[in-house]
Amino acid sequence: MKIGVVTFPGSLDDRDAARAVRAVGAESVALWHGDSDLHGVDAVILPGGFSYGDYLRCGAISRFAPVMSSIIDKAKAGMPVLGICNGFQVLCESHLLPGALTRNHELHFLCSDQRLKIENNSTAWTSEFEVGQEIVIPLKNGEGSFQCDDSTLARLEGEGLVVARYVGKDPNGSRNLIAGITNEGGNIVGLMPHPEHAIDPLTGPSADGLGFFTSIITQMVSK
Amino acid sequence: MAKIVVDVMLKPEILDPQGQAVGAALPRLGFTFAKAVRQGKRFEIEIDGEATDAVLAEVSKAAETLLANPVIETFNVRVEK
């Protein structure tokens, strides 16, 4: 089972995503932004960080990287892709997911142990969770406010495309407290909080994040 | 030589916390004129030759593809005299 983790200039949590992939027994493959070859991976993770320094807009420049044209093609054909934080931003800028991530409503970078409710466990990345299950994983960003127009919001909610929602105090002003969404096919998931930093209570608030990574392994095994 | 300016603003319905923060700061400094403040971006693009319609059309395409995110932003393109 090979899972590609992309490194853009400025990616930060790529090594942490790779660690999480290894922790569940899969092989992590480093994918360089400038290389359009995906090296036969079964799934791709777009990690957190400040790719291109968040110049112009978060993820706005990364989305045009050579590796992204291959990923976009494969994702449209059903390959599982998980975009975490900056990765979620790249997915939205690429139009693989609707909406956009904007500045946190209180204007500060916020790092906190965030409670989430999983609302959709039919995606490639959340099948190991129960619907309604609450988890705690780190949230750490300055631009995590999910915004979209009313019709998009109605569609996301109506079609059950919201994957995770913030529980408790609103951390960033996201519409309907949306923390993560998926596409109709359920193979592309964007998530603002960081499951790769909750794989071991030694270094994170819990091991709740492992579920995202065990889900993809289970999904791929069953194919 | 010409200068083309692209102004990018968040769509009116999108939350603009930076604009709000500026709007809140103004009266604290004694400026009471503002009813509302929204914050945007301005791109200044220098080109050789004249700003023909063809060139402006290209700039608009670039604005739609890169300079602005049409999901949440609007833009306008003009030539600066």
Place this chain on the structure above:
Amino acid sequence: MSLDTVAIASTTPERTQPFAELGLKPDEYQRIREILGRRPSSSELAMYSVMWSEHCSYKSSKVHLRQFGEKAPKTDALLVGIGENAGVVDVGQGYAVTFKIESHNHPSFVEPYQGAATGVGGIVRDILTMGARPIAVMDPLRFGAADAADTRRVLPGVVAGIGGYGNCLGLPNIGGEVVFDETYAGNPLVNALCVGVMRHDEIKLAKATGVGNLVVLFGAKTGGDGIGGVSVLASETFGEGGSTKRPSVQVGDPFTEKVLIECSLEIFAEDLVVGIQDLGGAGLSCATSELASAGTGGMQVALDDVPLRDPSLSPEEILMSESQERMCAIVEPSKIARFLEICKKWDVSATVIGEVTDSDRLIITWHGETIVDVPPRTVAHEGPVYNRPFVKPEYVDRLNAQKLSLPMPKTAAEVRSAVLELMSSPNMADKSWITSQYDKYVQGNTIQAQPEDSGMIRVDESTQLGIAISTDANASWSYLNPYEGAKLALAEAARNIATAGAKPLAVTNCLNFGSPEDPGVMWQFAETVRGLADGCLEMGLPVTGGNVSFYNQTGDVAILPTPVIGVLGVIQDVTARTPMAFDRAGLDLYLLGETREDLAGSEWAYMHHQRGGNAPQANLQLEMRLIETLLEGQSIFEAAHDLSQGGLAASLSEMVLRHNVGATISLGDDVAVALLSETPGRVVVAVEKQNVDALQTIAQKYDIALSKIGVTGGTSLTINDADIALDDLRTAYVDTIPRLFG
């Protein structure tokens, strides 16, 4: 203005030069003329002026800092000592850890965001240039009164700058402190620490060796940032009441530094550099002269090959520019192609600007004309050395003789009220509003971060080897007795390492003082360094390097002497670390160490506007035995938290609020002293009942006083008959900082 070359300088000795405007004293200017045998060219004058400034040359502090070398304890752990960009310590299993703390005080007053941001950038490059991957940062910060208007201006910008730069670099912020005191009004202290890790054989040094090797400048392009920043900002005080100095400050770009880090580490991994130096204060002047001086002696540089962001810069300005995110490497010709290839991969600009020569001069040309021809050692390492006069100021004895007259809570209501007042005061209050602006998780190896006693990072995922760092200072004690104050801060930082179960190994320091031209300040400095050196020798902890920040004063009012001491320690198994707070009921709470009436210089005294009295006497033998107790008892401690500012009241409050588990405490009659005294050498520990015997045995073995103070559990902090509901305590604790700065 036409170019002033060496040739012209040789033939126009009578030309007057603006040495005073550049910060040089008349005798220093004369010395330059003597060294060169002629007047300096304007480029040479620029170089000497920045390199001989206080910030770069340490001219007022060198004679005292020598003690760190003279009194250095014998230790095998030190791989690289004072003199390099940062010290390097052996932590076992083939790993070497480099760490250092630096100041960026004056720039942060002028432009809080960029001042703090570039402070982080600078210290990170110092760590990178040793060959290490930076793995964490910490920031001890000091501001004026929390409710002062200027603090409202400075603090949010500083915090945003530290977060903005450090988060983008992918460095977890694992500790530090925020202290408010009127003494820092107009002179905030922004100290930045960075720690990095590498294998022993990856250590890099800053020297230019090998004739014919190439000098390569890589990283950001050079612009007009911070021209004169070093010599103008850090070596002069701010005028009282006059217009604020706003010279060009440095502006940082963390993305550029992030790719620079990754690019450099790949270059190091392929062993492509012979020597490397980062460009910090004094930019190219510093990098070229230091590399040449530490190396085989000669270097030739073509300054017009430096890639510029601003083509209008003069050679003098290029030499003085403090544009950020630049490094200078010495590369063998056979390796340059690969070096440049890696830079291209990361889109990092890299240019060969010169080569190492077999002369003993640093020669810099501009379009073929020689504009600098100097012996590099005179610029970099043989600058002026001052033995400034120091005299014990008259305030000291007067202050020490002052009797304190403090309210001493006695009744339940008074105790309750005192605890709530203490914990809601800005210095003691919860700092989450600040620390949540920092990423503490990135890199996935953070074992503990603020508000724990120390920051801890796992170094090896398979063996669980880890390191811990703490920074501490107590300006109130240093003010009363700078010699003892330094020892006490050292002891506190070491104690904070040990409570988690890590063994202290090495020391860094950031010494923040007023003007060295004031004999009273110089006395504070001399006493502080003497105390720190003596303390380090006694505790067997070598000073690996550090930073001196002078001229922190407005007019002739200096800040309280504020030596910040950083201690690094090692822990063999991070999974066995002891957290600061208990998470369940039914544990016994014990106090290790004796309490005496030590209220002078305490938080309680500060809150009541009384600064006088006598600082406690440091007892480093006892502190060392306490550290042994903490290390040996690690397996039986469920929690261990040291006592410092705010005494037992603060430590207990912090412990109960951490996991929302209360405690019932019995303190006897002299409850005020028990709660508020700040006697050093004390730790609160929580143990299971069945481990009490073991605890008593260990305490006895190391002759540390031990007293049971209570038990954990419940929804209150109960002290004798004073009952403080956790909800009330929490409200008092968490409201203050967001109310002031949110």
